Amino acid sequence: MKLLKLEFKKLINQKRTFVGWAGIAAVPIIMVVALALQSHKPQGGQGPDRFFSLAAVNGMYVAIAAIAMLTTFLLPLLASMAGSSPIAGEAEQATLKTWLFRPVTRGGVLMSKWVTAVIYMAIALGLVAAAAYIAGAIAFGLHAPALLSGGSVSLAHGFWLTFLAYLFVLAGVICVLSLATLLSTIANSSLTATIGALVIVIVLNVLGNFSFFDVLKPYLFTSRLDAWQNLFSSPIDWTPITHGLISFAITSAVLTVGAWLTFRRKDVLV
Amino acid sequence: MLATHGLTKRFGHMLAVDHLDLSVHRGDVFGFLGPNGAGKTTTIRMMVGLIFPTEGYVQVLDHRLPGDRLEALKHVGGFVEVPAFYRNMTGRENLRMLGELSGDGSEARINEVLDVVGLRERADSKVGDYSHGMNQRLGIAQALLHKPEVVILDEPTNGLDPQGMKDVRELVRALGAAGTTVFLSSHLLNEVEQVCNRAVIINKGRVVVEGPVSELHPEHSAVKVLTRDQTRAREVLGAVVGAHNIALDEEYLVVDGVNGNVPDLVEELVRQGIKVEAIVPAREQGLEDYFLGLTQSADVDAARSPAA
Numbered sequence: 001m002k003l004l005k006l007e008f009k010k011l012i013n014q015k016r017t018f019v020g021w022a023g024i025a026a027v028p029i030i031m032v033v034a035l036a037l038q039s040h041k042p043q044g045g046q047g048p049d050r051f052f053s054l055a056a057v058n059g060m061y062v063a064i065a066a067i068a069m070l071t072t073f074l075l076p077l078l079a080s081m082a083g084s085s086p087i088a089g090e091a092e093q094a095t096l097k098t099w100l101f102r103p104v105t106r107g108g109v110l111m112s113k114w115v116t117a118v119i120y121m122a123i124a125l126g127l128v129a130a131a132a133y134i135a136g137a138i139a140f141g142l143h144a145p146a147l148l149s150g151g152s153v154s155l156a157h158g159f160w161l162t163f164l165a166y167l168f169v170l171a172g173v174i175c176v177l178s179l180a181t182l183l184s185t186i187a188n189s190s191l192t193a194t195i196g197a198l199v200i201v202i203v204l205n206v207l208g209n210f211s212f213f214d215v216l217k218p219y220l221f222t223s224r225l226d227a228w229q230n231l232f233s234s235p236i237d238w239t240p241i242t243h244g245l246i247s248f249a250i251t252s253a254v255l256t257v258g259a260w261l262t263f264r265r266k267d268v269l270v
Numbered sequence: 271m272l273a274t275h276g277l278t279k280r281f282g283h284m285l286a287v288d289h290l291d292l293s294v295h296r297g298d299v300f301g302f303l304g305p306n307g308a309g310k311t312t313t314i315r316m317m318v319g320l321i322f323p324t325e326g327y328v329q330v331l332d333h334r335l336p337g338d339r340l341e342a343l344k345h346v347g348g349f350v351e352v353p354a355f356y357r358n359m360t361g362r363e364n365l366r367m368l369g370e371l372s373g374d375g376s377e378a379r380i381n382e383v384l385d386v387v388g389l390r391e392r393a394d395s396k397v398g399d400y401s402h403g404m405n406q407r408l409g410i411a412q413a414l415l416h417k418p419e420v421v422i423l424d425e426p427t428n429g430l431d432p433q434g435m436k437d438v439r440e441l442v443r444a445l446g447a448a449g450t451t452v453f454l455s456s457h458l459l460n461e462v463e464q465v466c467n468r469a470v471i472i473n474k475g476r477v478v479v480e481g482p483v484s485e486l487h488p489e490h491s492a493v494k495v496l497t498r499d500q501t502r503a504r505e506v507l508g509a510v511v512g513a514h515n516i517a518l519d520e521e522y523l524v525v526d527g528v529n530g531n532v533p534d535l536v537e538e539l540v541r542q543g544i545k546v547e548a549i550v551p552a553r554e555q556g557l558e559d560y561f562l563g564l565t566q567s568a569d570v571d572a573a574r575s576p577a578a
Contacts, residue, residue, distance in 0.1 A: 006367050013358055094354035098412075101318055101350070102371035103343040267321035 003104060003112035007086070011116055016085075020078050024124050027074065028066040028132035031055070036139040050148060059136025060145045060158050063129045064232070067169050070128065071225050075121075076201045077194075079173045082120045083180030084193030086113030087263065091188045091270050106264045110185075114256060117177050118170075125166050125173075149233040161231045168228040168241065171248040175221045176201055178255035185262040188270055218243075221251045271296045271451050272317070272420050276326035279312050279475075286312040288475035289326065294420075294453055294468075299446035301462030301469030301483065302455040303561075309475035310455045314350050314424050317453075318343060330420065344372070348422030348453075352429075353409025357398035361389060361408050364397060365415060372416035383411040387441065403434040410441060421445060422453045427461060439465050459561045462486075471561070492552035493532060494522040499544050506542045510535060524552050 011017050035042075035056045042053040051068045055061035067075075087110070090096040099109065136142065145158040153161070180197035187193045201222060207213045208223035217223050224244035230237045272294040279287040287309045294300045304310050315321040317328045319339035328335040333342035355364045362380060369375030384390040387407040392400070397408065406426060413421050423442070427435040442465045445452050456462050462469050463483055470480035479486060497503045500523060507525050508516055515526040528535060532549065539546055 002370060006370060009367065010356060010359075013356065013363075015358075093357070094352070095356055097315075097320055097350055098354050098368070099371070100320055101343065101346075101348065102368060103340045103373075104371055105340060265322060267315075269315070269321065 003108050004115055007112045007116040008119070011120060016081075017120065020081065020120075021124055021127050024070065024074055024078055025127040025131040027070060028062050028128055029135045031066060031069070032059075032062055032132075032135035032139045054146060055136065055140075057140060058145060059133065059138075059140040059142045060155070060162075062136030062140075063132035063162050064165060066128055066132045067125075067165065068226075068229070071169060071172070075124075075169070075173050076176045077198060078124060079117075079121055079176040080180040080194045080197040080201070081190075082117040083114075083177035084184040084190045084197065086117060086184070087181065088184035088187055088190035088193045091268070092190055094270050097268055097270065100268055106266075107260055110181075110260055110263050114178070114181055114259075117181070118174055121173050121177060122170055125170055129162070129166060145232075147232055147234050148229070151234055153234075165228040165231050168231075168244065169225070171245055171252075172221065172225045175248050175251045175255070178252045178259065182255045182259040182262065185259045185266060219247075221247050224248070271298070271331065272300075272453060273329045274313065274317070274326065275329065277313065277316060277323055277328060278325035279309075279316060279321065280324045286475050287316070287323075290472065290475065290477065292470060292477075292480075294451060296419075296451055297446070297449055298468050299442065299452045299454065299466045301466035302453060302472070303457065303459060303462050303469055304455075304472040305457055308457075308473045310457075310472065311351055311424055312475075313472075314348075314422055314453075314455060317422060318346060318348070318350070320350065344416070345419045346422060347413035347416060347418035347420075348424070349409045349413060349426075350424050353405060353412070355397040355405070355408060355412075358396060360394045360396055361400070361404075361411075362393040364408065365393075365412055368412050369415045374416050379415060383414045386414060387411045388437070402429050403431065406430060406434070406438065410438070414445075418450075420451045420453060422455075424455045425457065426454070427456070427458070435461075459486075492524055492526045493528055493535075494519065494524050494548075494550050494552045495539075495546060496522055496548040496550075497539075497544055497546050502542065503539060503544050503546075506538055506544060507535065510538060519552075 035052070042049065042056055051061055051065035055065040087096070090099065100106070133142070142155065144152045144155050146152045176197060179200060180193055183196045184190060184193035187196065204220050204222040208217055208220050224240070224247050227240040227244035230240055272292075274290050274292045277287055277290040278285070290309070290313060302310055302313070312321070316323050317330075317335065319335050319342070322336050328342075330342035331345055335342050355361070356367075362384075365380045365383070366375045369380060381390065384393050387410050389404060389407045389411060392404060397405065400408065406429075410423070410426060413423065426442070427438050430438060439461065442452055442454060446465070446467070454462065454466060463486075466483050468481065469483050469486055471478045471486070495503060495507070500518075503523060504513075504516055507523065510531070511525060511527045517524045517526070525535070536546065536549065
């Protein structure tokens with residue numbers, strides 16, 4: 001707990017923390033401004049596009065359209081940065097040796113950094129939702145959301161479904177973050193770890209887009225990042241969602257344990 | 271108190287530390303001498319569990335590293351290479367965090383250590399704005415924070431101006447006087463001579479000499495004699511100490527193997543009617559040469575046994 005508190009203190013003492021939060025929270029606002037000002041409103045469409053057309057008339061859908069958009073690039077990028085800077089970033093500044101000169105377990109240090117990064121991403125997503133609702137309410141008002149399968153649900157239920165969707169995305173993003181953490185225990189440069197994690201995510205995404213690699217698809221967490229969209233149908237098909245969560249849990253666990261195994265015996269030379 | 275037993279570290283094919291046995295006693299101000307690249311920092315990193323030995327172990331009080339690192343580090347303070355801090359935080363904030371990690375982050379103790387190193391006035395400036403000297407001072411302050419029984423300082427005077435060096439050396443001496451065991455790594459022989467009671471010289475990861483500081487350097491026996499009558503002085507002195515002990519250094523005759531017989535030497539010169547302009551101890555010059563000689567002969571040994 002003490003370690004966690006100190007990690008969080010370090011986090012909020014860094015400018016880039018707030019730059020990241022501000023940047024990602026700006027996305028739904030920009031989206032709303034664009035949707036409100038452009039004369040040609042998007043209509044219909046599939047997947048994320050469908051959410052855009054819904055967001056253009058109902059502020060409730062801005063938060064949903066925002067994560068549909070963010071999961072493709074900006075969220076993985078932020079997660080890669082959040083996951084790699086705690087270990088490799090401190091190694092670069094040489095503060096890792098100062099920290100590990102103290103009677104703290106390496107496992108504790110790694111976990112506190114990992115949890116702090118998760119909290120960072122949770123706050124980022126919270127800010128996205130908050131910005132989306134505020135901007136959406138001002139521009140389009142908040143109405144009972146229509147479902148993709150037709151029909152609509154109450155406003156309260158709409159919030160609930162959106163909350164679940166965000167939790168699902170957070171779970172997916174934790175995989176990226178854990179990947180970056182693992183890489184940051186191997187590489188001593190946080191940039192290498194960030195870019196490495198991002199490249200791997202992009203490659204996995206590409207693999208998922210070709211039917212040739214369909215055999216791999218069940219094992220790729222990246223192919224499951226959009227499964228939350230099933231929440232907005234009635235009745236909800238829970239299978240892809242639970243499969244997604246299981247896949248995320250296994251992926252994150254394997255990567256984090258890998259990071260721990262590397263870090264506990266790592267020679268800290270910088 | 272602090273010891274290494276057969277401590278060895280291999281990086282690929284490079285043997286950085288080679289079966290090093292050190293033993294620091296309670297209350298020692300222990301000098302850890304060696305040229306740059308001798309394996310000093312690698313040894314210290316193993317002493318505090320930052321890197322893992324290939325062979326051997328470190329003992330701090332009753333605790334063995336790397337296994338019992340957590341208990342051992344409760345009794346150890348210090349830094350490795352240049353002390354590193356969070357630059358966007360103040361010195362005080364850094365100390366508070368590090369103190370909390372060791373169990374005592376109280377303001378009273380923080381102020382105490384800030385006073386010890388004379389950094390109280392600048393404690394609330396960001397570390398990023400500190401000079402190198404202030405950074406070193408903060409390094410010492412954080413080393414003392416949890417009142418450790420052993421303080422390990424890795425070349426603490428590196429890069430300091432003469433006044434800063436003097437301050438740090440006085441601080442180390444005061445620590446020793448207060449009963450704290452200090453392990454001071456340095457590549458400066460005279461620094462170790464000034465502040466340490468015992469020392470070891472290492473090179474290529476191996477011990478070259480160890481013992482009390484007074485026994486580390488050659489007998490303080492060499493003197494330099496300045497005279498206009500060098501030829502005769504050479505004869506006379508050679509008869510006393512042996513001709514092989516006499517060398518010429520610019521206008522001085524360097525006389526070795528005097529063994530405290532300087533008064534006799536002077537008497538003999540005067541009796542023989544040789545006019546002596548000056549006699550000075552040749553010690554200052556001898557030390558660094560001695561150090562170099564020792565570490566170079568270790569090089570020769572290493573070259574002879576490539577398997578090591």
